[in-house]
Amino acid sequence: MIVIARFSFPHEAHIAKASLDSAGIESCIADEHTVNAQWLFSNAIGGVRLMVAEKDADEASQILNTDFSESLDNEINDEEGRDACPHCGSTDLSPYTKGKRPAFLVFILIGFPLFFYRHGYKCNQCGEFNEKL
Template sequence: MIVVGRFSFPHEAHIAKASLDSAGIESCIADEHTVNAQWLYSNAIGGVRLMVAEKDADEAYKILNTDFSQSLENEIAAEEGRDVCPHCGSTDLSPHTKGKRPAFLVFILIGFPLFFYKHGYKCKQCGQFNEKL
C-alpha cells in the first residue's frame, strides 16, 4: 500500500476516500482512530493517511489532484440561465415575499398569526411577482 494523501482530520480523508471509491479504486484510511482519540497527535504522527494499492497510485493521485471547481461553476451558471421572468423575459429578479405587510398587520391587530403570504421572485424590469419559475 502507498500513501496518496495525508490529512489533518479524518473527515477530510473520508471525503477523498469517497472520490476514489466512486472511481472504483479501493483505499483504506490509517491512523484515523488515533487522531480521533487524541487530535493533538495528528501533526506528530503525520496526520490521517489515505492508502491505495501500488498499481492504483498514479490514477489516485490524478483524481485527488483534479480541480472540479470549473465544472461546478458551469453547472451553477446553467441553472441561473433558466431563471427568467415569464412576462418580459428579464433575468433581473430579486427574492420577494408577497403579502408580508398585511400578515404583520393582522398579527398586530388580533394577536394571532395568519400566514397567507407567498414567497417568490419580483422582476425589477416589469415589477411582476412570480410565485415559481
C-alpha cells in the same frame, strides 16, 4: 499499500476515499481513530493517511489532484429562473438574517436569546427584506 495523501482531519480523508471508491480504486484510511481520540496529535503523527495499492498510486493521485470545480455551474444564466425582489424587481439579492444582532445582544446580557430571528433575502438595490421569494 503506499500513502497517497495525508489529511489533518478524518472527514477530509473520507471524502477523498469516496472519490477513489467511485473510480473503483480500493483504499484504506490509517490513523483515523488516533486523530479522533486526540486531534492535537494529528500533525505529530503525520495526520490521517489515505493508502492505496502501489499499482493504483498514479491513477489515484491523478483523481485526487483533478479540479472538478469547472463541472459546477454556479451562475444562473436564465433571468426568468431567478428570484426577484417584490418591491423593486431587482435580482441582486443576498441571504440575510433579520433580528440576529438584537438576539445576540440579549444572549450576551442574560444568557439566552429572547428574540426570534428570521431568515430570508435582502435586496441590495432597495434594502427591502423578504422571507420568501
